[in-house]
Amino acid sequence: MTDSVRNVVVGRVVGNVVQAGSATVIPPEARPTAVAGLPPPAVFVGRENELARLTAALEPGGSEAVLVWSVGGLPGVGKTALAVCAARQAVAAGWFPGGVVMTNLRGYDQANQRLTASTALAGLLGALGVADEHIPPEVEDRARLWRSLLADRERMLVVADNVSDPDQVVPLLPGDSRHQVLITSRHRMAGLDHTRLLDLDVLDVPDAVRMLAAVLDISNPDDTRAADNPVECERVAQLCGGLPLAVRVAAALLVADPERSVADLAEALADGRHRLRELNFDGSLAVRAAFDLSYAHxxxxxxxxxxxxxxxxxxxxxxxxxxxxxxxxxxxxxxxxxxxxxxxxxxxxxxxxxxxxxxxVKLYAAEKAAEDPDHDRTIVRMLDHYLATVTAAGDSHGEVRVGTEAVRAVDAERANLVPVIDLAHTAGHPGHVVALTRALTMYFDLRKLWTEWISTHELALSAARGAGDREAEATLLVKLGLAHGQLLRTEVAMACFRAALPLFRRLGDRVGFAEALNRLGVMFRHTGRSRWAMACHTWARDLFREAGDPKGQLGALHNMAVLHRRLRDLDQAAALHLECLVLCRELGPLLEGRVLDQLGVTYREMGRVSEAIECHRRNLRITEAVADPHGNALTMATLAVTYRVADRLTEAVSCHLEALRTFRAFGSLPSVGQVLKELGATYREMGRDDDAVVCWAEALRVFEALPAVSAGAVADRTRRDLAALTAEVRTPPAASRPGPAPGSPHPTAPG
Known part of the structure; x- marks a missing residue:
């Protein structure tokens, strides 16, 4: 280049430099930028905490360590709606003067429809005004150009929607945290550096109802179906599981059919077999389609x-x-x-x-599972696993191995036990229905799950009869009678035991016959027919002895001892209890503890109070050692009465209240009523008649609520005692209960 030729360039150089003295280079027409690229707002309800957290994170001056916020959650949970709403608020606040760009990476579409990082960068560069011919072909070069352009821009927000893995988004990240990136993904982006995760849960029922109502109101302000049918709207929200996409589909179905009631929609959704089919609006809004994309991934x-x-x-x-x-x-x-x-x-x-x-999601996956050729074998594997888990919790004597890992394993599955038996029934596996139910009896007894006990045994009884399994039918009748007896449904229990007797006789099962006979004797005792009760127990004892069944013999002897005590033959009762203790040596501590407790009651009635207290305390040590809270409460309740007889009233009240807390926690209403009755009696001994009235009034309410023939007599006695005491202290039961003396326990303390 000579001194006489000097280029004077005005404008941006594009292409070759022209060495021709003064030259004006006219660049291609500038491409407009597109940095206000947020979609229209969607109906957005709830999420106040998440929105506030996300929006605040976008404010200038935040943590330099955080470059990316990743909003995660299951399909249809509202990730994009939250990200867009937060972005709008941040832009409106002026926090991103460089603008905002949004790209949908379609990470869960079919493989050939997903955006690669390279394609996404081309779109982002175009949004910043870079012409197509100036966008490099390689992804690395595009990423460098993208970061270079961002370095020269004011603060900018990038929203990357539907990211399926970090590789899709890493090339899109700015070079520093001055700019911010919001991404949404169905996956947790745990492998992405400088990223803070925000997992989005479903809406709670009130917010889901608000969303349903908002869509209806926007579509037609005169539509009052949501306001007029709050209960039905809650039902729809519950059936949608609070999933915003499902709620939006439900709302669209109502908008499309103004004559359709919310109750009709709720009824259509109630059938789980067809719920996903119902949650579909013309194919454009469909829950199943959203799940399909995640499943395919x-x-x-x-x-x-x-x-x-x-x-x-x-x-x-x-x-x-x-x-x-x-x-x-x-x-x-x-x-x-x-x-x-x-x-x-x-x-x-x-x-x-x-x-x-x-x-x-569970309905969707279960639909897919139903198509598997090994569907039935899978169910059998599951039933076998539950049966093995439950069986492991018992010992060779049919008692629960209390306090062991095996029992804790069953505790962990407690909420699944009844549904699993229901599944075995509906799936056509009656053998598993019967086996699981029989194995669970001892656990139901340990945890006092009377309702679960009865529902499963009724189902198993039907299965056994359908299969012609008379042995199982007879055994289940006895176990079913036991549960009804615990709820004081005496006549129902007696009917079960009586129905079992001829079945055992035809089977030639002398032990089973003796068990039913012994249990029937207990019901006779409860109904005041002592002669019949003694005959049943004596016959059962003899049959158990002949069969060499020590546990059965123990049960019959124990019941005979209790009956002798009721008949005031206390010496014979004590002798039988001591005979039971000898048998207990080979049967384990739980049975020993139960015998000790009843021996203590007999000693108490014999006036041997110190020995009675020692028996109760020995049983407390056993129940504590084997972690049997219900058994512990039974002993506490018995010890409380013994303390009252010994005039140790403060200790008696303490034991009453501790037992009451446990029985309430277990939902053992008969025991709750009985302890309240005894606590009232102890308060009377202390001169706290007002507190006694409160206890007896509450006990009466408990007994009156029990759907049992035997509870009627208990309620009548309590009613008479309460009336007499109320008249004596002239305090109506409905009166406000007085506060307890300072430092003394209150009858309602357990809550």
Whole structure:
């Protein structure tokens, strides 16, 4: 270049430099930018805390360590709606003068429809005004150009929607945290650096109802269906599981049919077999379609585990059960379930190593599972696993191994026990219905789950009869009678025992016959027919002796002792109790404790109060050692009465109240009523007649609420005692109860 030729360039240089003295280079026409690219707002309800947290995080001056906020959650939970709402608020506040760009990476579409990072960068560069011909072909070069342009811009927000894995979004990240990135994903972006995670849960019922009402109101302000039908709207929200997409579909169905009632929609959704089919609006809004995209993103092993786990009918499922259902080892099951957790298709359950699914995800996965050729074999594996778990909790004498890991394993599955038996019934496995129910009897007895006991035994009884299994039928009748007896349904219990007797006789089962006979004797005792009761117990004892059954013999002798005590033959009662203790040496501590407690009652009535207290205390040590809270409460209640007889009234009240707390926690209403009655008697001894009135009034309400023939007599006695005491102290039962003396326990303290 000579001194006479000097380029004077005005404008941006594009292409070759022209060496021609003064030259004016006219660049291509500038491409407009598109940095206000948020979609129209969707109906947004609730999420106040999440929205406030996310919006505040976008404010200038935040943590330099956080470049990305990742909003995660299951399909249809409202991730995009939250991200867009937060972005709008941040932009409106002036926090991003450089603008906002949004790209949908379509990470869960079919593979050929997903945006690669390279394609997404081309769109973002175009949004900043870069012409197509100036966008480099390689993703690395595009990322460098993108970061260079951002470095020269004022603060900017990038929203990346539907990201399926970190590789899709890493090239899109700015070079510094001055700019911010919001991403939404069905997966947890735990592997993305400088990222803070925000997992989104479903809406609670009130917010879901508000969303339903908002859509109806926007569509037609005169539509009053939501306001007029709050209960039905709550039902729809519950059936949608609070999933915003499902609620939006339900609202669209109502908007499209102004004559349709909310109750009709709720009824249509109530059938779980067809709920996903109903949650579909013209194919454009559909819950199943959203789930399809996530399901297609799983590898075969993950998809299989999702399908099979959905077959468990409980509210959540343990890892050991998942491994058994999938016929795999625990380590593999945990690895796969964690991948499903990362995809927000399962969530942690109520305790460690337990997992749950959203109701609609579970319905979807169960539909898929029904298509598996080994569907029935999977159910059998699950039933076998539950049967093994329950069976392991018992010992060779048919008693629960209280305080062991085996019992804790059954405790963990408590909410699943009845649904699993129901599943065995509906799936056509009567043998498992019967086996599971019989194995669970001892556990139901330990935890005093009378309602569950009765419902499962009625189902198993039907299954046994249908299968022609007379032995199971007879045994289940006895167990069913036991549960009814515990609820003071004496006549129902007696009918069960009487129905079992001829079955055992035809089977030639002398032990079973003796068991039914012994239980029938207890009901005779409860109804005041002592002669019949003694005949039953004596006959049962002889049959058990002949059969060499020490546990059965113990039960009959124990009942004979209690009956002798009722007949005031106290020496004979004590002798029989001591004979029972000899048998207990080979039968375990639980049975020994029960005998000791009743021996203590007999000693108390004999005036041997110190020996009675020692018997009760020995049983307390046993129930504490084996972690039997209900048995402990029974002994506390008995010890309380013995303390009252010994004039140790403060200790008596303390024992009454402790027993009352436990019985209330177990829902053992007959025991609650009885303890309240005895507590009132103790308060009378202390001169606290007002508190006694309160206790007896509450006891009367409990007894009157019991649907039992035998409870009527107890209620009548309590009513008479209460009336007499009320007249004496001239304090009506409905009066405000006085406060207790300072430092003294109040009868309602357990709550």
């Amino acid at each position: 799983l590898d075969p092993d993950q998809a299989r585990l999702l399908r099979l786990t959905a077959l468990d009918p409980g509210p959540d499922v343990g890892l050991d059960t998942i491994a058994a259902i999938a016929d795999t080892d625990r380590t593999t099951a945990l690895r796969l379930i964690r991948r499903l957790r990362a995809a927000h298709l399962v969530q942690p359950g109520q305790s460690a190593d337990r997992w749950r699914m959203h109701d609609l």
